[in-house]
Amino acid sequence: MTSAEVIQEIFHRFSALRRLSVGAEMARGTLDLFAPVVPVTHAVMLRMPALIERHADLSARDLVHIATCMEEGIHTMITPDKGLARTGEVSVFAPDDREAISSLVRRPSQGGRGGPDR
Secondary structure (H helix, E strand, O other): OEEHHHHHHHHHHHHHOOOHHHHHHHHHHHHHHOOOEEOOOHHHHHHHHHHHHHOOOOOHHHHHHHHHHHHHOOOEEEOOOHHHHHHOOOEEEOOOOHHHHHHHEOOHHHOOOOOEOO
16 A cells, blocks of 8 residues: 555656656556555644654654554555654665565465555
């Protein structure tokens, strides 16, 4: 799964670079690979003041990711942003850490449909 904030960040970044077709393709791939997209809700935003007070060194965008994980009961995140690991709120793995990621993926024989565990 992914959040609406992740998809928004992809569009924001590639719009700023004026590489809209690359951003659109990356968003499509992300939507296909990490379905479903969870919303950024009022409950997520209610977590933000405490997170900002505890982690003033992180951006609000980064903390929206953390708050979304907390609200959705997600304990593991795959991201190149190593700073998110400093919060201690979620476990963070780099996208190129194949061994760690393969340990997170449910095998179809385990009753799951595949994909990272919450």
